[in-house]
Amino acid sequence: MKVLIAGAGRLGTQIAQVLSAARNDVTLVERDDERLAELDDMPRVRVLAGDASEPGFLAGAGARAADVLIAATGRDEDNLVISLLAKRRFSVARVAARVNDAENTWLFDGRWGVDVAVPAATPLVSLIEEATGATDTVALLRLSKAGVEVIETAITEDSRAGGHTLGEIALPAGTVVATVVRDGQPTVPGPEIRLRPGDEILLVSHEATEQEIHAAFQ
Incomplete structure (x- = not known):
């Protein structure tokens, strides 16, 4: 499965690590150079510097071939724009977006290209299950927690x-x-x-x- 993740914060990085360990093809995108410099080595993850809300960059990052896109930035407005581009311009089959502010939850639906809206407080395991629809890969995360x-x-x-x-x-x-x-x-x-x-x-x-x-x- 080809997965494109926008946002290399703690959440995006953890999702990338789990899904890459389960042998998915994972690309992680982050526009903050300082955050990129702080990332630990992730040999199975393709890490790109750039703004996923820019259509040209998103295309170059592999959006057309992605099976799943996860918008996991810390800004709801960015997650909505990324989701809309993924669904409307690149026809990504499954788009999941993190909702940082609960008051914005009503926006995260099909009108903005969001298939799965995930509140920020949702446990990581549940977020990945919802985003990918593949519970078997999440077993790796449960094992590590145990x-x-x-x-x-x-x-x-x-x-x-x-x-x-x-x-x-x-x-x-x-x-x-x-x-x-x-x-x-x-x-x-x-x-x-x-x-x-x-x-x-x-x-x-x-x-x-x-x-x-x-x-x-x-």
Whole structure:
């Protein structure tokens, strides 16, 4: 799923991290250079500097190909303009917008291109569920809140796990394989799956460190 997020505040950044971890194609847009400089490294997220309320910039950011646009800036007027452009000019299938001031809620409807209006106080999990309509991806966020780490490792030509089945890999305690992504497609992680170079493995663990998990495969 291609997701375009306008606003790299705390909310927009968290949404980008969760959806990118769930293997969505995420672009995060922010016009404040100082805010951009404060962002932590997000290797799976395309971060662009610019104003999403400008049609030309929004087009360049990928609005025409987006499946979902989330307007998550701190200004309701900006979120409305971004939503209207996304729906009317770029025909984005699903548009969600954050409502910062409850008194403006009545504006956030189809007339402004908003499919889903989300009050600022709505929990992050609910916002992502409403915005994307995909509750399965939100499980990653729930896991992190429960103290469970989501860790990724990849099989290369040099990985000692290459050629072995998942059942032959000694995983650290409290660790399970969530999925094996092969040729861009997730597969059910049965013990009989034989790992090969190019495979990407998503694991969840409440005890092991990232280094311990990598050591099991590399």
